[in-house]
Every structure is written in structure tokens, then in C-alpha cells.
Amino acid sequence: MAIKVIHPGLATxxxxxxxxxxxxxxxxxxxAMDRLSLKAANLLVGNDEGAAGxxxxxxxxxxxFTRDAMVAVTGAEMPIKVDGVEQPGWxxxxxxxxxxxxFDFLKGGARIYIAVSGGxxxxxxxxxxxxxxxxxxxxxNGRAIAAGDxxxxxxxxxxxxxxxxxxALRRRPxxxxxxxxxPGLYWHRISEQAGRNFFEDEWKVAPEADRMGYRFRGxxxxxxxxxxxPFGAGSDPSNIVDSCYPYGSIQVPGGTEPIILHRDxxxxxxxxxxxxxxxxxxxxxxxxxxxxxxxxxxVDIGTALQARKDRAALLGQIKALF
Amino acid sequence: xxxxxxxxxxxxLFVECSEDMSLEAFFNSLSMTTGIKEAGIKGVTEICPANAxxxxxxxxxxxxxxxxxxxxxxxxxxxxxxxxxxxxRIVEIPVFYNDPWTHETLMRFRERHQDPTGTDxxxxxxxxxxASVDEFIRAHSGSPWxxxxxxxxxxxxxxxxxxxxxxxxxxxxxxxxRTDTPRLTVGHGGCFGCIYSVRGAGGYQMxxxxxxxxxxxxxxxxxxxxxxxxxxxxxxxxxxxxxxxxYDQAVEDVDKGRFAPxxxxxxxxxxxxxxxxxxxxxxxxxxxNGH
Numbered sequence: 001m002a003i004k005v006i007h008p009g010l011a012t013x014x015x016x017x018x019x020x021x022x023x024x025x026x027x028x029x030x031x032a033m034d035r036l037s038l039k040a041a042n043l044l045v046g047n048d049e050g051a052a053g054x055x056x057x058x059x060x061x062x063x064x065f066t067r068d069a070m071v072a073v074t075g076a077e078m079p080i081k082v083d084g085v086e087q088p089g090w091x092x093x094x095x096x097x098x099x100x101x102x103f104d105f106l107k108g109g110a111r112i113y114i115a116v117s118g119g120x121x122x123x124x125x126x127x128x129x130x131x132x133x134x135x136x137x138x139x140x141n142g143r144a145i146a147a148g149d150x151x152x153x154x155x156x157x158x159x160x161x162x163x164x165x166x167x168a169l170r171r172r173p174x175x176x177x178x179x180x181x182x183p184g185l186y187w188h189r190i191s192e193q194a195g196r197n198f199f200e201d202e203w204k205v206a207p208e209a210d211r212m213g214y215r216f217r218g219x220x221x222x223x224x225x226x227x228x229x230p231f232g233a234g235s236d237p238s239n240i241v242d243s244c245y246p247y248g249s250i251q252v253p254g255g256t257e258p259i260i261l262h263r264d265x266x267x268x269x270x271x272x273x274x275x276x277x278x279x280x281x282x283x284x285x286x287x288x289x290x291x292x293x294x295x296x297x298x299v300d301i302g303t304a305l306q307a308r309k310d311r312a313a314l315l316g317q318i319k320a321l322f
Numbered sequence: 323x324x325x326x327x328x329x330x331x332x333x334x335l336f337v338e339c340s341e342d343m344s345l346e347a348f349f350n351s352l353s354m355t356t357g358i359k360e361a362g363i364k365g366v367t368e369i370c371p372a373n374a375x376x377x378x379x380x381x382x383x384x385x386x387x388x389x390x391x392x393x394x395x396x397x398x399x400x401x402x403x404x405x406x407x408x409x410x411r412i413v414e415i416p417v418f419y420n421d422p423w424t425h426e427t428l429m430r431f432r433e434r435h436q437d438p439t440g441t442d443x444x445x446x447x448x449x450x451x452x453a454s455v456d457e458f459i460r461a462h463s464g465s466p467w468x469x470x471x472x473x474x475x476x477x478x479x480x481x482x483x484x485x486x487x488x489x490x491x492x493x494x495x496x497x498x499x500r501t502d503t504p505r506l507t508v509g510h511g512g513c514f515g516c517i518y519s520v521r522g523a524g525g526y527q528m529x530x531x532x533x534x535x536x537x538x539x540x541x542x543x544x545x546x547x548x549x550x551x552x553x554x555x556x557x558x559x560x561x562x563x564x565x566x567x568x569y570d571q572a573v574e575d576v577d578k579g580r581f582a583p584x585x586x587x588x589x590x591x592x593x594x595x596x597x598x599x600x601x602x603x604x605x606x607x608x609x610x611n612g613h
Contacts, residue, residue: 020367024555136520187328232513240341242480243373246333266475270512301329312383
């Protein structure tokens with residue numbers, strides 16, 4: 001009952017919806033960066049929406065199935081092949097024992113989600129199968145998958161071959177990508193002009209973009225409201241006494257390159273933050289490649305809550321298909 | 323100074339107890355987070371205390387952010403009046419100062435350091451006005467440290483030195499962070515000490531290494547069988563310098579499952595501590611040594 005890894009891709013990890021409850025000890029919730037895509041893939045193959053699947057970034061893995069399985073690939077646009085024959089994305093695919101799943105080059109987005117009927121059945125660690133490689137926790141032996149691994153798969157449930165999620169229900173970042181941000185946290189540390197510039201400028205995703213955080217470049221540096229640095233904060237004006245970091249919070253070390261913390265966030269540190277990406281837009285970040293032009297859009301909590309409702313409604317529409 | 327409240331998007335409430343680090347600020351953070359835990363506010367999913375601030379995460383589908391805010395604010399008055407007394411643990415952690423592994427690493431990243439000609443210990447001793455590295459190590463291991471935050475990654479403790487502010491060791495972080503730090507490095511940045519729980523990137527100055535694992539996801543280590551993370555906010559740490567033989571012996575003991583760090587339960591009263599810091603620390607050390 002296994003999937004054989006012939007080639008692992010770039011950094012392919014087992015992910016589910018994460019392990020909340022341990023951030024106060026520096027263990028992040030983790031889980032799929034693009035949660036909606038993982039949920040959709042799971043529903044297509046008859047799994048609970050939170051079952052563990054594979055998250056592959058930029059390059060897909062090469063996998064051999066040792067038994068018949070229903071498989072679905074969602075998320076980024078990456079041509080899918082079973083034994084060399086191209087297959088549709090966002091669709092339940094019946095794969096036979098001995099067949100091999102491969103991928104061509106990425107065409108859009110950044111991360112694919114591969115769900116298999118029964119889910120990837122690695123042991124849970126602190127209530128989740130998600131891989132947290134920094135802490136060697138969860139997933140397959142606490143690390144990204146490697147050639148030769150055999151991934152255990154759980155008991156399959158009923159699913160319908162060929163079932164598909166319509167284009168209109170798939171969510172992708174625009175061009176430029178727009179991320180909605182609630183200003184706050186240490187927003188008062190930057191000048192009014194810097195605050196305006198941050199939302200006016202076009203930024204680009206930097207190459208340093210992973211599950212821990214996404215760095216951005218290209219906007220004007222932020223200048224600070226002068227102050228005598230508080231005791232214990234450190235000498236740079238962007239330093240604070242080490243505090244917690246919210247998921248989605250935007251820190252700007254030295255005032256130059258904003259970093260948005262994502263699912264594998266460090267839980268705290270000594271850089272000030274100017275606001276937080278709203279929960280409804282976190283999935284989008286998981287689909288942004290380096291160099292993606294990005295605008296930050298200032299919103300209030302009311303708008304954030306409405307966007308969250310809209311996202312839940314979209315998931316509701318997807319669930320209604322099943 | 324009143325607490326400062328700010329939302330971190332639609333899922334977090336961030337509360338700064340003080341801009342400056344102090345044990346009073348930490349105790350305010352601790353009594354607030356304890357109060358919030360006890361209040362059992364519906365929809366609150368994570369409560370994370372930090373050095374002089376804290377953060378709570380909530381599910382906005384269950385509770386409106388404004389309601390989280392008002393419930394937390396309602397706790398402030400009582401929490402700030404709470405007695406600054408906790409029952410906690412004091413633990414002795416062996417440290418091999420000036421060890422070959424952090425030395426190799428600091429030499430490898432020397433161009434990222436303020437003082438490329440010396441070591442991190444030379445630099446820290448000099449800018450903190452100690453006559454020698456030995457004297458600096460005596461100061462570092464001479465007083466206890468308060469674990470004022472657990473986090474960054476995988477159970478890493480931030481530790482605040484329990485001496486008057488003017489005696490506290492302060493060092494800047496590396497000019498540019500290293501891409502590598504040995505696991506269990508004892509480091510220091512700003513006014514905070516830390517122990518790197520896992521190998522990885524880091525910007526703190528490196529003083530030594532402990533043989534005592536503080537994070538074990540496999541939970542094989544004898545004292546980490548119940549939970550994979552050793553530290554909790556509020557723990558008190560006393561470093562004990564060991565030499566190479568002591569270090570090697572402890573590593574062997576850890577591997578054989580017989581390493582047992584000395585841990586004692588202790589009551590800590592912030593007011594009594596501040597009335598006589600050295601005297602109080604001597605008492606704490608007495609508890610650790612079983613008298």
C-alpha cells in the first residue's frame with residue numbers, strides 16, 4: 001500500500017492542514033501553504049478535506065503507484081502525465097497499479113497539491129502529518145521526500161473518476177498579485193510618507209521565498225520615526241524587544257525588504273512588523289513565484305472578515321459538488 | 323505604561339506590555355497570558371507569551387475580533403495587580419565555553435562579524451568591559467537567567483540575565499546572519515541569551531555549547547519522553563561551565579539515556595528578588611544544590 005518515490009522534485013513534503021497549538025513553543029502550525037487547493041484535491045479523491053497530501057514546489061515529483069488509486073492534482077498549473085499521457089488538473093484521475101505519475105514544467109502558480117485516495121498515511125506528530133523540516137518533525141521521517149522512499153497510503157473511500165472542479169472555483173493570484181493587509185503591530189514606527197509608499201509601490205517576490213516566509217524587493221525603503229531604542233531591543237531602528245510574530249505578519253528588517261511569514265513561520269524575533277496579510281489571502285502567497293509583481297492593498301478588519309466569509313463561501317461551492 | 327493592543331490581521335491580537343525589556347514587563351505578559359488561559363475565552367486557539375509582549379490567535383468564525391479585544395482588556399486590570407510570584411523550575415545546564423565547534427563556525431563566518439580579528443567571546447568580553455574572556459565567562463555563568471520566551475524555532479529559549487540592568491551583558495547580533503549555527507550553541511544577542519535548539523541560521527554571538535538536548539522530536543532523550551520541548555516560559559537557568567572531558571561525559575550520558583539535568587522546584591518572588599538581587603540569586607543556587 002504505497003507510493004514509490006522515483007524522483008522527489010525540488011522540495012516535496014507531506015502536508016495536511018497543520019498542527020495548531022504549539023506556536024508558543026516555536027513549533028509553527030505548518031500545513032499546506034495553499035489550503036484551498038489541498039482541500040479541493042482531497043475532496044476529489046474522496047478524502048476528508050484535511051487528509052495529508054503532497055505539496056511540491058516549482059518541480060513535480062515522479063511517483064509510481066503500487067496499487068490502484070484515485071489521484072487528483074490541484075494548485076499550480078503544471079502539466080500532469082500518467083505513463084506519459086497528459087491528464088487534466090483539478091480532476092479525479094484513476095491510476096492503476098504500476099503506473100507512473102510525472103509532471104512537465106511549471107506554467108503558472110508555484111505549488112501543486114497531490115491527493116491520493118486514503119491520504120498519505122505517515123504517523124501523526126503533535127496531531128498532524130505535516131512536515132516541519134527545521135524541527136525534523138512530522139511528514140515522512142521529518143523531512144522532504146527523497147528518491148527510494150515508499151509513502152504509506154490509507155484506506156481509500158469512494159470517489160468518482162473524471163469528477164472535476166470548474167475553473168471558476170479555482171483561486172489564483174492576479175497580475176500583479178494583490179495581497180490585502182491590515183496595517184498595525186508596529187505600524188507607528190514608520191513615517192506617514194513611508195506608510196503611503198508601502199501601499200503605492202509595486203514590489204516583486206524575491207528568490208528567498210519558502211514555507212517560512214516570502215521576501216519582497218523593489219519598493220522604496222521605509223524610513224522610521226526617530227526614537228531612542230528601548231532597552232533590550234538592539235540598535236537598528238527596525239529592532240524591537242523580541243516579540244511574537246503573527247502568521248502573515250510583514251516584518252521589514254532594516255526598513256528595506258518586507259518579509260511575510262507563512263505557515264512554517266518563526267514564532268518570534270526582534271524585527272518590527274507593519275501589518276498582517278488577511279487570512280483569506282494567505283493561500284494566494286503559496287502560488288506566487290519569485291519575481292511576481294505584487295501590490296499590497298490596505299484594508300480594515302471589516303473587509304478582512306468579509307473576505308474570509310467569501311473564501312468560506314467558495315469552499316462551500318466546491319463542497320456542494322460532492 | 324498602559325498596554326498597547328493591535329490586531330495582527332483578522333486572526334491575531336498582539337499586546338505590547340512594554341517597549342523596554344524588564345522582568346516587570348515579562349511578569350505582566352505572563353500574568354496576562356495566564357489570566358487569558360484561565361478565562362477560557364471561546365474561539366481563542368493559541369496563547370503565546372513573549373519577553374515583554376504576547377499574542378493570542380483566535381478563530382474569527384467563532385468570535386469577533388472586537389469581542390476578543392474587550393475580553394482581553396477586561397483581564398488587564400486584575401492581571402497587572404497580580405502578585406509577581408510564580409512557582410517554577412530551576413535547572414542547571416552544563417556549558418562547554420570556547421568549544422571547538424562554535425569556534426570553527428565563528429571562524430567560517432568571520433567576515434560577517436563586527437570584529438573579524440577575534441572571537442565572539444573576545445568581542446563580547448571587551449565591549450562589556452571585562453578584563454578577560456575568563457572573567458566574562460564567570461559573569462555569564464555566575465548569575466541565573468530567566469526564560470522569558472520560548473520560540474523562534476523548535477523550543478528555543480530566550481533568556482534574560484537576572485542582574486541589575488547595568489550589569490547585564492549586551493552584544494549586537496552579527497552584521498549579517500550566519501547560515502549555520504551548531505545545534506545547542508549558547509548564544510547572545512541584544513540583552514538576551516539563547517540556546518539554539520536545532521542546527522540552522524542565526525545571528526547571535528556564540529559563546530559555547532551545551533551537551534544537553536532541549537528539543538527531541540523523537541522523544542528518545544530520557545527527560546523529553548513526556549514532551550519534545552524542554553523549556554517553558556518562567557524557567558530559571560543556571561549555567562555550569564564544563565571542560566572537554568565534562569562535555570564528552572555528558573554527551574555519552576545523554577546517548578545512554580542516563581543524563582539527568584539537576585532540576586528543582588522553586589518559588590520566585592520578583593519583589594524579593596529586586597530588594598536583594600545577589601542575595602536572592604544565592605538562595606536560588608542553594609535550592610538548586612539541595613540546601
